[in-house]
Amino acid sequence: MSLLIRNGEIVTSDSRYRADIFVDDETITRIGRDLDAPPHADVVDASGKFVFPGFIDPHVHVYLPFMGTFAKDTHETASIAALVGGTTTYIEMCCPNRNDDALEGYQLWKSKAEGNSACDYTFHMAVSKFVGETEGQLTEIVRDGISSFKIFLAYKNFFGVDDAEMFQTLVLAKKLGVITTAHCENAELVARLQSSLVERGHTGPEWHEPSRPESVEAEGTGRFATFLENTGATGYVVHLSCQPALERALAAKSRGVPIFVETVLPHFLLDKTYAERSGVEGLKYVMSPPLRDSRNHDILWSALQQGFIDTVGTDHCPFDTSQKTMGRDAFTQIPNGIPGIEDRVNLLYTCGVRRGRLTLHRFVEAASTRAAKLFGLFPRKGTIAVGSDADIVIFDPELRSTISVATQHVNNDYNGFEGMAIEGRPSVVTVRGKVQVRDGKFVGERGRGKLLRREPVYF
Numbered sequence: 001m002s003l004l005i006r007n008g009e010i011v012t013s014d015s016r017y018r019a020d021i022f023v024d025d026e027t028i029t030r031i032g033r034d035l036d037a038p039p040h041a042d043v044v045d046a047s048g049k050f051v052f053p054g055f056i057d058p059h060v061h062v063y064l065p066f067m068g069t070f071a072k073d074t075h076e077t078a079s080i081a082a083l084v085g086g087t088t089t090y091i092e093m094c095c096p097n098r099n100d101d102a103l104e105g106y107q108l109w110k111s112k113a114e115g116n117s118a119c120d121y122t123f124h125m126a127v128s129k130f131v132g133e134t135e136g137q138l139t140e141i142v143r144d145g146i147s148s149f150k151i152f153l154a155y156k157n158f159f160g161v162d163d164a165e166m167f168q169t170l171v172l173a174k175k176l177g178v179i180t181t182a183h184c185e186n187a188e189l190v191a192r193l194q195s196s197l198v199e200r201g202h203t204g205p206e207w208h209e210p211s212r213p214e215s216v217e218a219e220g221t222g223r224f225a226t227f228l229e230n231t232g233a234t235g236y237v238v239h240l241s242c243q244p245a246l247e248r249a250l251a252a253k254s255r256g257v258p259i260f261v262e263t264v265l266p267h268f269l270l271d272k273t274y275a276e277r278s279g280v281e282g283l284k285y286v287m288s289p290p291l292r293d294s295r296n297h298d299i300l301w302s303a304l305q306q307g308f309i310d311t312v313g314t315d316h317c318p319f320d321t322s323q324k325t326m327g328r329d330a331f332t333q334i335p336n337g338i339p340g341i342e343d344r345v346n347l348l349y350t351c352g353v354r355r356g357r358l359t360l361h362r363f364v365e366a367a368s369t370r371a372a373k374l375f376g377l378f379p380r381k382g383t384i385a386v387g388s389d390a391d392i393v394i395f396d397p398e399l400r401s402t403i404s405v406a407t408q409h410v411n412n413d414y415n416g417f418e419g420m421a422i423e424g425r426p427s428v429v430t431v432r433g434k435v436q437v438r439d440g441k442f443v444g445e446r447g448r449g450k451l452l453r454r455e456p457v458y459f
């Protein structure tokens with residue numbers, strides 16, 4: 001199988017030039033002008049188009065038992081949605097809860113994905129408790145190619161770890177050379193504020209944000225940073241949503257703490273007024289950390305362009321309208337999460353690059369290269385270079401469309417970005433040399449995706 005991509009404008013995190021790309025089997029083997037190809041090669045004309053490295057979503061949920069129900073996607077639906085939207089690799093949160101066995105959970109999450117994903121994938125391994133067998137089990141999982149952990153400071157008694165468990169996890173992470181990703185909200189404060197609001201009859205989705213205000217996230221972020229500082233471990237704050245939390249992370253970084261920051265798509269584009277909408281509409285916009293006051297948007301965009309925010313993920317987590325309605329009588333029962341895997345790249349390009357908030361290079365870096373580097377996938381993923389996997393997005397900046405639930409591939413009955421205009425989107429997407437999307441449509445092989453083995457590097 002060989003593929004020649006002709007006449008495109010290649011854009012990586014640090015270069016931009018016109019050239020052809022030749023792919024032999026799964027790998028980029030030549031880049032240059034006027035390349036020739038064997039007669040049987042698939043030839044794709046990329047004139048007038050950008051040629052980007054396949055995009056990487058560092059934070060998604062596909063299989064997720066949570067708040068009494070299950071997120072709606074399968075790996076088949078999530079990966080097809082990802083590919084149509086230009087994402088060729090995703091990192092799923094493997095999330096056994098406190099009552100589950102970690103190793104059994106890992107095997108279960110792996111079995112859900114195996115043979116079902118159309119794009120490549122790997123996992124962040126959640127540590128939801130730290131007991132006698134944890135060290136041995138996590139060591140085995142890291143040896144199996146999973147070189148990142150996930151901890152939740154929120155979700156008390158379910159996914160959440162206490163400070164002692166966070167400490168033990170970080171000590172082990174340092175010993176094993178893996179990076180620890182963290183959901184940073186103070187679980188105790190959230191629980192207290194939730195009870196007090198509900199007792200006072202404040203039960204609608206508009207009270208979700210006041211139950212976990214910015215200061216609660218800032219505290220969690222600061223505490224995580226302090227634990228990193230005192231264990232020597234490397235950390236990554238997931239879905240950071242607001243200025244006070246960003247200030248805590250950056251203050252730690254300026255002291256030399258190895259801490260990185262992810263913000264997810266909804267926090268750049270949506271604000272807390274969405275959860276204040278009446279009827280079922282407001283329920284759709286409940287996620288944690290919550291959608292914030294819109295004054296944060298400019299701060300987050302600017303931090304992203306400057307590299308203070310490292311990556312943009314989605315925290316893709318689809319619950320449908322009837323699942324969201326489980327929390328009609330109390331916001332504490334609304335399954336948290338908003339889908340986004342299909343729309344991340346297009347919206348980041350439209351609202352970031354087209355609006356002058358992001359350079360093309362920062363766009364590629366934040367949506368692909370940085371995640372590849374942080375999570376041990378570079379240079380196999382995250383760039384266009386000889387020897388890299390041929391995960392390529394041919395992106396047509398002239399294509400126009402409007403986001404709609406009617407055309408999405410995500411398995412859900414709403415889209416949180418409904419009606420937003422897209423200025424540019426992928427036309428052809430390849431995964432390890434195989435065209436999986438052509439003319440914006442999935443034409444590929446279901447189950448082509450592979451579990452990516454990653455080595456520990458943070459010693």
Ligand code: URP
Binds near residue numbers: 315336
């Ligand atoms: O609201 C969210 N983010 N749902 C998914 C679970 C998590 O916290 O990542």
Ligand code: ZN
Binds near residue numbers: 183238239288289
């Ligand atoms: Zn989270």
Ligand code: ZN
Binds near residue numbers: 059060061093315
């Ligand atoms: Zn998440």
